[in-house]
Amino acid sequence: MRFVIVTGMSGAGRSTALRALEDAGYFCVDNLPISLIEKFSELIYPGNTEVTKVALGIDIRSGKAFNELAATLEELTVAGVNYEILFLDSSDEVLVKRYKETRRTHPLAQNGRVADGIQEERKRLEFLKKQADYIIDTSNLLTRELKQELDKIFVQNKNFKNLVITVLSFGFKYGIPTDSDLVFDVRFLPNPYYYEELRKLSGNDKPVQDFVMGFEVSHRFLDKLIDMIQFLIPNYVLEGKNQLVISIGCTGGKHRSVTLANKLYERLRNNADYAVRIEHRDIEKDAVVKAH
Template identity: 40%
Template structure:
């Protein structure tokens, strides 16, 4: 007869639950930085699979689900280089949604002008342009990816980014450990040029007196001290900034809880030169003081006539 020793109070016989693989699907417009994103993640310890046919996503997910410890961070890149297979992507996403793997979709985008400049610098054709122009290929790709962009968890606009800036943004957004970083772009713009399409929040600064109508201030911008002082010393502007930053704090906490890494706050005035620029700089400064938040400032229409 054998005798089993009863477990002591310090022993835990509960089997350890295996870690779940974190999966990132990277897609987006050709030329928006997918290769840079892949290299950055690979350097950070992610296992990266480039240009995988969508119909192989299911078998790949089954593989990592069985042994999550061997591949805790997995990034897969899917794009229209395999256009004939891209029709399978919706079905593949359905497979992912029912799989025992957490996944998010990162969609990289950039302005047409920026994409064109990148292709021209590399002297390469767009994969969908055929005998047409680069712009024709970009528009065809946008049409093909429109539904996927709406479905993405993070849409990252890389317009104006160089390789190093994009690499830094990817590293900040998908850090390997520690509290999740929320990346916020605070962007000034002019209403007469249109509201930024990717803005999560839009604020209108046209309630502040316009420095444009003050001759000695007109030549300056919101980055210059005379205009900055004029705008920020406005009592209504000061109250707005205080309340707006306070209202964004629980939003950022909520984004972190919901695993949303990226948000764009658009601050507008008539031309995007004076009021919106000064307020954008101040809001960005205050948000940058919050824990686990990185802030990127963009002035979309500064310099336009």
């Protein structure tokens, strides 16, 4: 029997996670009253049913009864019920944006301010996050990427990598990414933009990569960057961080930053202790701006 409790911040992807688990063959129940959880566990206990994979969605909508959840989980543990907690999180900025886009009302935003509701929810869910077996920060994850992570954990039974590193290239003229944890400026490197044969290409193209990495300073910068990040990562993990955004910027976010972001991603991606993804935020923006 695999019994997964799916919870986390409102707007962080709990419903998406439940749908993904249901598609993977889990029997899913959403927003069951807290008072019925113990009885539910008795009904699905091994030997009582043919169901072998269960996912139970719990969130702040349980109202005042949510305060009883800690005691209920303790009772399940005493009764020998093996359960896992999946906690879905996201940054405050992303959560506010998602609520504004959907025009939904946060369940705790009694005065109408989503930000206040999010802060109150974080306080109430703190004990659950501390108990969680898996914490997935969906701030920078696409829906398909979240489903892939869930598939690795709950279908393929692979070891969970609690820290997800996003290597992000960007252009300074379009602004520094607001969710950046570390920002590095590579505008000191020679610029391929000034070479006609390279201008229309990007850091994803070999001629640009060869040009940017054709200078010793590029290799020295990359080596020093790797050394610092490898020092920082274990300390971030100890702090409990589960999402790290490393942003690398040049003027337009098309040549130098893309090349260095790709090289950094290649050096980090095979580590067994964390997951790594790559994103190029502004790689197409120059073409779009010029077209208009």
